Amino acid sequence: MKISENVPLSTLTTMRLGGPARYVIEVESNSDIEYAYNFAKSRALPTFIIGGGANTLAHDEGFNGVIIKNAMQGITEEEGVITAMGGTEWDAVVEYACKHEYTGIEALSKIPGLAGAAPVQNIGAYGQDISKVFVSASVYDSATGEFKTMSKDDFKFSYRKSVMNTTEKNRYFVISISLKLTTGRMERPFYNSIEKYIFDHNETVFTPMNVRKMVSAIRAEKLPDPKTTPSAGSFFKNIYITEEETFAVTQKGIPIHRGNDGIKINSGWLIEQAGLAGQVYNGIRVSDKAALVLINESAKSFSDLAATRDFIITTVFNKFGYRLEQEPIELVDQGQKIADLLSNG
Ligand SMILES: Cc1cc2nc3c(=O)[nH]c(=O)nc-3n(C[C@H](O)[C@H](O)[C@H](O)COP(=O)(O)OP(=O)(O)OC[C@H]3O[C@@H](n4cnc5c(N)ncnc54)[C@H](O)[C@@H]3O)c2cc1C
Secondary structure (H helix, E strand, O other): OEEEEEEEHHHOOOOOOOOEEEEEEEEOOHHHHHHHHHHHHHOOOOEEEEOOOOOEEEOOOOEEEEEEEEOOOOEEEEOOEEEEEOOOEHHHHHHHHHHOOEEOOHHHOOOOOEHHHOOOOOOEEOOEEHHHOEEEEEEEEOOOOEEEEEEHHHHOOEOOEOHHHOOOOOOEEEEEEEEEOEEOOOOOOOOHHHHHHHHHHOOOOOOHHHHHHHHHHHHHHHOOOOOOOOEEEEOEOOEEEOHHHHHHHHHOOOOOEEEOOEEEEOHHHHHHHOOOOOOEEOOEEEOOOOOOEEEEOOOOOHHHHHHHHHHHHHHHHHHHOOOOOEOOEEEOOHHHHHHHHHHOO
């Protein structure tokens, strides 16, 4: 276990913003987890769980509490179920699966972050998401102090959601996740951009490892590498609509996309059509390759990012009548946030 003090959150999040965290505890065993929560409780400090910080935005005032990080790593396999410790890089789990000819997560290649965070927002890309292969997670329940197993049903997965980022935020510490993959191949037709890649590059081999290579190449073309270019990936969620809403949407000239996961409007398209792609506001660039992505070029504060976000939301709303929703989570003290909301009526 490692305990550090006054750690800049800009070093723990891929957007590279945020003031100091009072304590960061990296846990390496179940008893470390209990120690970390007791450490916070005895000092009356709030806790926040962090992984790779690829979907987390930190505020300028930092966090007067204890950040707990899962440092347990490793992948095991038993009867076709793969178990990854929460501190393992997510992409190492995908690589393991593809190497062993398993299908189910190859389209989730190169998503930054750690395995423990993967179910939190039900990570997804190119037509796959983790909920489809998820079996269970071993967790620590910080509300009761118990270690337990949570099933797929307990997570209540939907698009970019689970109980972990909705009703039970920051309550369960994911120790490990278990996935049931199958041998075989992904069914064609694949997601549009993969089909386009296959056509452009005359691809004929569709093993999980080859699909992984294609997805990796597509992502490298348009998504920033968090190791060199600060971002939080897609900053806004796509907009899912019902069959009844499609007529009104197409009347406005907005393209809709039908897929296994429902009918959606591509929020990046709305941002592009609003003329914002490639522009820089307050040191934050709206990516010209993937307009959903905001890149921190020179912003030094969260308020620069928030002003840019609000400007984009308002511009898109004024043009199309749709309000974009932020995807990354903000690192705040949940208890304090509720108190603030109550005091503001
Ligand atoms: C360039 C880029 C591309 C991306 N592309 C995609 C994409 O294609 N699809 C996609 O879905 N996402 C994408 N993301 C978002 C991000 O990679 C995922 O959300 C990822 O799962 C975040 O992992 P993390 O470890 O960095 O999580 P963090 O940002 O550290 O944490 C995210 C949330 O999970 C919680 N959490 C973290 N670890 C645990 C744990 N052990 N137990 C309980 N809660 C925990 C945190 O409290 C927080 O609420 C992208 C991000 C970037 C920067």
